Amino acid sequence: MGHCSYDGDVAKATRGFFGRSRTARDPRLPPGQYDAGTDWPVLNAEVTPRLATDTWTFRVEGLVEQPTTWTWKEIRALPGDSYDGPIHCVTTWSKFDLDFDGVSVDTLLAMARPLASATHVVAFSHTGYTTNLPLADLTGGLAWVVWNVGGQPLPVEHGGPARLLIPHLYFWKSAKWVAGLQLMDHDEPGFWERNGYHDRGDPWLEQRYQGD
Amino acid sequence: MQVAAWRTATVLDVRPETATAVTLRLGLDVPLRHRAGQHVVVRLTAPDGYTAQRSYSIASPPDDGTVFDLTVERLPTGEVSPFLHDVVEEGDELEVRGPIGGWFVWDGDFPALLVGGGSGVVPLMAMLRHARRTGAEHLVRLVVSVRAPDDLYYADELPGPETMVVYTRVAPAGATRPVRRLTAEDFGTIDEHSTVYICGSARFADGASNVLLDAGVPPERIRVERFGPTG
Numbered sequence: 001m002g003h004c005s006y007d008g009d010v011a012k013a014t015r016g017f018f019g020r021s022r023t024a025r026d027p028r029l030p031p032g033q034y035d036a037g038t039d040w041p042v043l044n045a046e047v048t049p050r051l052a053t054d055t056w057t058f059r060v061e062g063l064v065e066q067p068t069t070w071t072w073k074e075i076r077a078l079p080g081d082s083y084d085g086p087i088h089c090v091t092t093w094s095k096f097d098l099d100f101d102g103v104s105v106d107t108l109l110a111m112a113r114p115l116a117s118a119t120h121v122v123a124f125s126h127t128g129y130t131t132n133l134p135l136a137d138l139t140g141g142l143a144w145v146v147w148n149v150g151g152q153p154l155p156v157e158h159g160g161p162a163r164l165l166i167p168h169l170y171f172w173k174s175a176k177w178v179a180g181l182q183l184m185d186h187d188e189p190g191f192w193e194r195n196g197y198h199d200r201g202d203p204w205l206e207q208r209y210q211g212d
Numbered sequence: 213m214q215v216a217a218w219r220t221a222t223v224l225d226v227r228p229e230t231a232t233a234v235t236l237r238l239g240l241d242v243p244l245r246h247r248a249g250q251h252v253v254v255r256l257t258a259p260d261g262y263t264a265q266r267s268y269s270i271a272s273p274p275d276d277g278t279v280f281d282l283t284v285e286r287l288p289t290g291e292v293s294p295f296l297h298d299v300v301e302e303g304d305e306l307e308v309r310g311p312i313g314g315w316f317v318w319d320g321d322f323p324a325l326l327v328g329g330g331s332g333v334v335p336l337m338a339m340l341r342h343a344r345r346t347g348a349e350h351l352v353r354l355v356v357s358v359r360a361p362d363d364l365y366y367a368d369e370l371p372g373p374e375t376m377v378v379y380t381r382v383a384p385a386g387a388t389r390p391v392r393r394l395t396a397e398d399f400g401t402i403d404e405h406s407t408v409y410i411c412g413s414a415r416f417a418d419g420a421s422n423v424l425l426d427a428g429v430p431p432e433r434i435r436v437e438r439f440g441p442t443g
Binding site for chain 1: 217220256257258259262263264265266267291295299300304305306307309312313314315316414418421425431432434435436437438
């Protein structure tokens with residue numbers, strides 16, 4: 001039987017495995033990822049919810065000067081922003097062909113005004129899903145709340161009417177059906193993070209699981 | 213919760229489940245100690261250091277953890293599953309990591325309605341096997357949906373009073389149920405204390421969820437695992 005090999009070691013080659021051609025490997029692909037092309041796999045742990053935009057809200061709360069709730073109409077009336085670039089799922093697919101429209105999280109935080117003590121955020125969804133992030137990963141043009149993809153309304157299976165978009169981290173951080181952000185002075189694991197996934201999830205560092 | 217480091221498992225057995233699925237039996241010298249419903253990651257490494265990794269559900273029930281089964285569906289354009297089907301043989305070594313997952317798990321201590329589509333039966337089979345092994349069959353009901361009899365995994369082992377197979381395209385000879393997708397009738401009376409576990413493609417998971425939601429099951433009682441095309 002086997003022996004242990006640990007992270008950081010050079011892995012032993014698997015007999016007979018050569019993998020797909022790497023001559024044209026896209027430099028935008030982080031380690032261990034592959035290009036899903038036109039597929040956009042759907043992975044979530046809960047029932048796809050039935051959300052109506054007339055009752056939908058988004059809230060920023062916790063360690064902020066001005067806890068704020070936006071209705072669908074209100075958030076759509078904010079100055080818009082867009083993202084056109086790669087996304088990376090921890091299940092090893094990446095995509096390059098999506099462009100999203102929404103609002104920058106910077107715009108929302110500018111209205112709620114985080115307190116100096118705020119260091120971390122739990123993003124929460126209308127389904128009860130949560131995911132945790134350092135506040136610094138949500139500011140400085142790194143994160144959005146988005147409602148359009150490819151110029152069309154975001155399909156419900158991909159988080160519509162609106163989801164969080166934090167494309168520099170693995171995509172489970174980009175909470176589908178997002179309902180708000182809670183700013184905190186400490187880190188608190190979210191749904192997948194309690195179940196073994198990494199607290200930050202940087203795809204370029206392959207931070208897939210706790211301990212990576 | 214720390215996920216254990218990569219370690220080397222030895223392939224003890226490879227056997228076909230269907231024309232497009234194999235079960236790999238893997239052996240470890242350090243126990244894995246999984247819970248029913250969890251998965252592991254398998255990593256393949258090429259001679260130049262290139263790696264590809266994919267997640268696969270554990271089909272075997274929790275036990276001493278030194279031997280476990282993965283059932284792998286062959287995705288024709290995939291990179292990892294065709295290798296596991298066509299190249300891997302008894303005695304090979306594979307790198308694995310896990311077990312992973314603390315949500316889509318069942319420890320045998322409350323009623324569970326298990327709903328699987330095609331290859332989605334794999335983690336549910338670990339739960340059924342766990343129930344049967346521990347005398348908790350009365351707590352589980354398993355409904356599996358497949359296109360045709362040839363697509364059914366674990367066909368010899370599945371039948372029992374707590375299981376039902378529905379066919380969406382081709383039914384076995386003598387079947388009285390018309391071929392069609394899952395309907396509320398297929399579930400009969402649903403124990404209101406049940407937690408529902410749905411596993412399959414995104415389309416299957418949403419279809420089955422909608423049937424159960426329309427039948428009055430609250431969404432918070434439904435746990436879903438969607439199998440994506442992760443090759």
